[in-house]
Amino acid sequence: MGMSAARARRDRSGRALASFVEGVAIWLSGTLIVALAAAFIAILAIDGWQGLKATSSSPIGFDLTTSLVASGYILGIAVPLVIVPSFLAAAAGYDVSLGGPLTRWLVTSLRVGPMTPAIAVGAAALWFSVRGGQVPMYSSQGIIIAGIALAVLNLPVLTRRILAGVREVPDRWRIAALAAGAAPHTAFLNVIMPRALPTILGALLATAGRMFGETAIIVVVLNYAGTPLTPVTLDLWRRLTQQPGGAATAVAPLATETLLLVTVIVAFRFAARLLQGRRRSEAA
Amino acid sequence: MTPDHPTSVEIKLEVRDLHVWFDKRHAVRGITLDIADRKTVALIGATGSGRSAVLRALNRLHDLDPAARVEGSVKIDGAEVLGQSTDVPALRRRMGMIFGEPATLPLSVYENVVFGLRAKGVSEQRTLDAACERALRQVMLWDSLQKQLHESALSLPLDWQQRVCIARALAVGPEVLLFDDPSSKLDPVAAQQLDDVIFRLRRDFTILIATNDLHQAARLSDLTFYMIDGEIAESGETLTIFSRPTDSRTEDFLAGRAWS
16 A cells, blocks of 8 residues: 555656646747747838738749738638538537438448548649649639649548537537437537537638648649749748748748738637537537 | 226326336336326335336436436327337436436526526526425425525535425426435435425325335335336335335334345
């Protein structure tokens, strides 16, 4: 007994130390992120909007607006395209009686091979790459292909996140609703969904943020570089790898876009966490 | 086994050779019973004896458990309920289920009570209001809750939540009420008050109570079935079962000697 008590004390002090170290690490990393963001803002303040405008004559040019528009188009296609099948597959995964044959097939295939959509998109991208130039990438067709590819890539991710959100709702409520004479879809829509909505919205935001970042990768593999409609993430990548100009003109747009990206991603993540936090507090 | 009771009364529920499996575990082993209209029946027995499994088979709640398999026949007013063509939501409205832990929905008191009606497609406000008041009066909560109808039902004390759940079952006009150990989470005073509510409901509904509370079974039921390992060991008039059991296992259980 004495040995156990001593071991328990050691475990407790070990846990306290680990917790302290973790706290310090979080504080330091948080401070570092804030300091970096502050540095970016300072650079922007120094260079100013005039400096940004001056870069428009550079070889690559400052095309932030068109980059955002391209990213927006791709997301505008991909997000709605992924929401509906993900939601239906998650519903069928939650309660088999809610799905039709197609959604049941979808949820089963995602469960058995969640990597299949990514492999399919990768294979398609390789095919496009090998046969480069045959798809008119300068037209809206490239954007549509990118949007569809993003939707397919993120289907398993969003399905799993929605399913996890729905499963957080206590099952006794579903059983209570069904026992009270509700049909499965009524129980799902009227009892489960309202409680899972904050988590689902968080999942949607997190996935949308991830998709925003992935627009660059998608467009790169689709050989879409060098077009007038360059997504902001690809534009940033090009600046990081190709900018040959002087530091005075390179820093400001780089800083602008990095800050923009960081802000957007942090905003997505923050909103997602906020919603999930609200969900947890409600469940508690 | 079918208990001795007058055959002239109308049979509400007929259960024939009912089996329930959970994967390979045979939880209910060929139970047969008839329950007359507006009679109260208690299913007593040790934990794991299959009482709850019987109740859940009656209103098809086992459909929700992929591991559960049900065989046999259950008829209400002569109509088979275990068939593929059964309208299960409608069946569950005819046979209201009250669980051991109050299954309060995360909605207001009002919405909890009228939930089944809305699920049935009733939307007229006057009808919903009247049903809500009637059901809450039946569970003796109207006076206490009429000014809190739109507050969350989850904030109510546990015994009131349980009565709101009973009101929800009553609001849709059921014929049978299934109570699955309804007092198991309540303190003795609240359990007594719940018994009073159920006692008042006896004259209007056919009631099955699966319970561990022998006092509750003795006070509320007309007939008692004692279950061991998924089978009915003894059944009959409650007074007879409790005063002169014929099976020594029943006697041991009633004396508290069969809990292991």
